[in-house]
Amino acid sequence: MYKGNRSLKILTILLIVAFLFAMIFPFLWVFITSFKTTGEIYSPTGAFNIIPDNPTTKNYVSVLFEKGILNAVKNSFIVSSVTTIYIIFVATLCAYAISRFHFRGKNVLLGLILAVSMFPQMIVTGPVYNLFNELGLTNSFAIVLPYSVITLPTAVWILVTHFNQIPLAIEESAKMDGASPFQILYRIVFPLAAPGVFTTAIIVFIAAWNEFLLTITLNADQAYHTVPVAISFLRTQFEILWGEVTAATTIVTIPTLIIVLLFQKQIVSGLTSGGVKE
Amino acid sequence: MKRKMGVKGFLFILPALILIGIFSLWPVIQSFTYTFFDYRLNDQQKSGLYLSERFNTDLYNETAFYVGMFLEQEIPNITDPKDTSKLKQTIDQLRAISGQYEDQEGVITISDEQKEELLSFYKTASALINDFNDKYELANGENLPLLIDDINNSIIPSNFIGLDGYKKALSDDRVGLALKNTIVFTVVSVFFEFVIGLGLALILNKAIFGQGMIRATSLIPWAIPTAVAALMWGYLYDGSYGIVAKLFEYLGFIENATDLLQSPGWAMTATIIADVWKTTPYMALLLLAGLQNIPKGLYEAASIDGANKIQQFFRVTLPLLKPAILVALLFRTLDAFRVFDLIFVLTSGGPGGATETLSVYAYKLMFGQTNFGYGSVVVMLMFVCVAIIAIIFVRILGTNLMDKN
Numbered sequence: 187m188y189k190g191n192r193s194l195k196i197l198t199i200l201l202i203v204a205f206l207f208a209m210i211f212p213f214l215w216v217f218i219t220s221f222k223t224t225g226e227i228y229s230p231t232g233a234f235n236i237i238p239d240n241p242t243t244k245n246y247v248s249v250l251f252e253k254g255i256l257n258a259v260k261n262s263f264i265v266s267s268v269t270t271i272y273i274i275f276v277a278t279l280c281a282y283a284i285s286r287f288h289f290r291g292k293n294v295l296l297g298l299i300l301a302v303s304m305f306p307q308m309i310v311t312g313p314v315y316n317l318f319n320e321l322g323l324t325n326s327f328a329i330v331l332p333y334s335v336i337t338l339p340t341a342v343w344i345l346v347t348h349f350n351q352i353p354l355a356i357e358e359s360a361k362m363d364g365a366s367p368f369q370i371l372y373r374i375v376f377p378l379a380a381p382g383v384f385t386t387a388i389i390v391f392i393a394a395w396n397e398f399l400l401t402i403t404l405n406a407d408q409a410y411h412t413v414p415v416a417i418s419f420l421r422t423q424f425e426i427l428w429g430e431v432t433a434a435t436t437i438v439t440i441p442t443l444i445i446v447l448l449f450q451k452q453i454v455s456g457l458t459s460g461g462v463k464e
Numbered sequence: 465m466k467r468k469m470g471v472k473g474f475l476f477i478l479p480a481l482i483l484i485g486i487f488s489l490w491p492v493i494q495s496f497t498y499t500f501f502d503y504r505l506n507d508q509q510k511s512g513l514y515l516s517e518r519f520n521t522d523l524y525n526e527t528a529f530y531v532g533m534f535l536e537q538e539i540p541n542i543t544d545p546k547d548t549s550k551l552k553q554t555i556d557q558l559r560a561i562s563g564q565y566e567d568q569e570g571v572i573t574i575s576d577e578q579k580e581e582l583l584s585f586y587k588t589a590s591a592l593i594n595d596f597n598d599k600y601e602l603a604n605g606e607n608l609p610l611l612i613d614d615i616n617n618s619i620i621p622s623n624f625i626g627l628d629g630y631k632k633a634l635s636d637d638r639v640g641l642a643l644k645n646t647i648v649f650t651v652v653s654v655f656f657e658f659v660i661g662l663g664l665a666l667i668l669n670k671a672i673f674g675q676g677m678i679r680a681t682s683l684i685p686w687a688i689p690t691a692v693a694a695l696m697w698g699y700l701y702d703g704s705y706g707i708v709a710k711l712f713e714y715l716g717f718i719e720n721a722t723d724l725l726q727s728p729g730w731a732m733t734a735t736i737i738a739d740v741w742k743t744t745p746y747m748a749l750l751l752l753a754g755l756q757n758i759p760k761g762l763y764e765a766a767s768i769d770g771a772n773k774i775q776q777f778f779r780v781t782l783p784l785l786k787p788a789i790l791v792a793l794l795f796r797t798l799d800a801f802r803v804f805d806l807i808f809v810l811t812s813g814g815p816g817g818a819t820e821t822l823s824v825y826a827y828k829l830m831f832g833q834t835n836f837g838y839g840s841v842v843v844m845l846m847f848v849c850v851a852i853i854a855i856i857f858v859r860i861l862g863t864n865l866m867d868k869n
Contacts, residue, residue: 209745212700219699228704230704233704279477280480284477289473305851308802308827308843312839313498396688396690413689413692417692431699432699439684442689446683446687454679454683454749457746457750
């Protein structure tokens, strides 16, 4: 772009390389450490070896088969998938109504959804904990319900943006042919908005996958721990077992890595469609 | 044209309304209510919201059963017939009172007369047992006074404290420190995220190559769970075996690698670095989207008018990017203000509260000490701050959008 300005070009490239290095280095170092033996990790010089002396998979075996990380991954998949499915269903209906209907209190509803996305999660945690305790729902997958606090507002917001971009004309003709609003939504709008819905689904999935506070308070039982919580307990229980910590970190980063590499376009569109006005 | 919504249309928003109502609105109102009570889950007398006095029938029924049984066991030990009749009278009195509550469960409201009756029984019974303990060798002489005390404890005083919780918070040094930490963390991390993020967005906007790769790479820190990121940095910061701690020591920033997480100032710096690492990409992506919306023609027009690159940045880029900047700053400021996972996993608020933010303190109060009342006061304080931040941003954003129209 900068015609003829070679030094500026080189500087730009250097900055980009430095940035990429800063982003990747923690992962890289954790990955390297996960193959080191305990002895090497805790030796004053071995700890800083770039290539492990005696590469071992012992850390992985121990984390996978003894520390129940696989169970946490399974829990995370269940919780995130269920959350994604029902939130998409609820949010689609709500976003469609906001995008297409006139109704009293629409601005109140929009303001409410925006407010919910802003307030600190800590404020709902106490009462929801009491509610779940009374209903006997702690330590169960019912936790997907309060996950709506962190996922529903974003989902509705992104979907409204996408629905607004779909022309009304097609719906008008469908309506003339006698289709009900539900039919219009699921036969016409939903397929047309499929890319937007998919984007929303990925954002919701990632948000649910990363949730920490609700799980650590409502599901204290290890059998129901999701990945973030299970990993955090790895530290408190085995404060100095960095070999296992790094192996577990590597394992749980893989699903995220796959999602990001496959769906980066959708993620970026989801992140920006809520924020930036067209 | 848009349709008017009928009853059928209302069904569209009903599920969302129910979810928001149960898991967002109701808890907020509930938390607000908690702040007016000395509400502690681990204290039998305070484990509920009692606006007026209540009566714990479970505790009473259990206690009355044992008191009755023990009193009867003492009958053979009492030699003075006068005392025996007193004791029997007391037992009868207990039976008469207990009859009223036999079928009750949980915490109930009782009338003033019932309360008087219970209190007068408590007084006579404990006086009697004290008297007997002096005169006779009782089988349960040690346990009985404690048991009788439980009759008194069954009457739960009101734990309504009005604004005392807020008063306490205003004079609580730990709240002050947590507020200061939260503000420092928010301002410093958002500042660096914004500056680096904007720089990165500008570079990416011009870059001809590698956009896809940079985007994918920078999305990974954003996408991994914060708790996992915190743990990774925990390892890099480790005083003996962490490479970043070692690097800082080598560069002379810190005297000893162990200082990184052990000295207050550096612990805060360390958490901020971890946060900047994790969220700068997000900031950059939001700003990049804003940059890509600026028509290229404007730059051409500016350069024809003789504006150089720096003038173009300040006269064209910044004003047109303002809405995107404000939205990005709003989201990031609110996120940073309620930071929890990162600090909870990385430092747990240490050393000595140097990195304890409001949400970490609130969590410790509510789930560490089960003090829901005071914990909610701290949460409410946070809520007010978040509301103020949001209102300020929305005001600026609103006037900005109006200017544009």
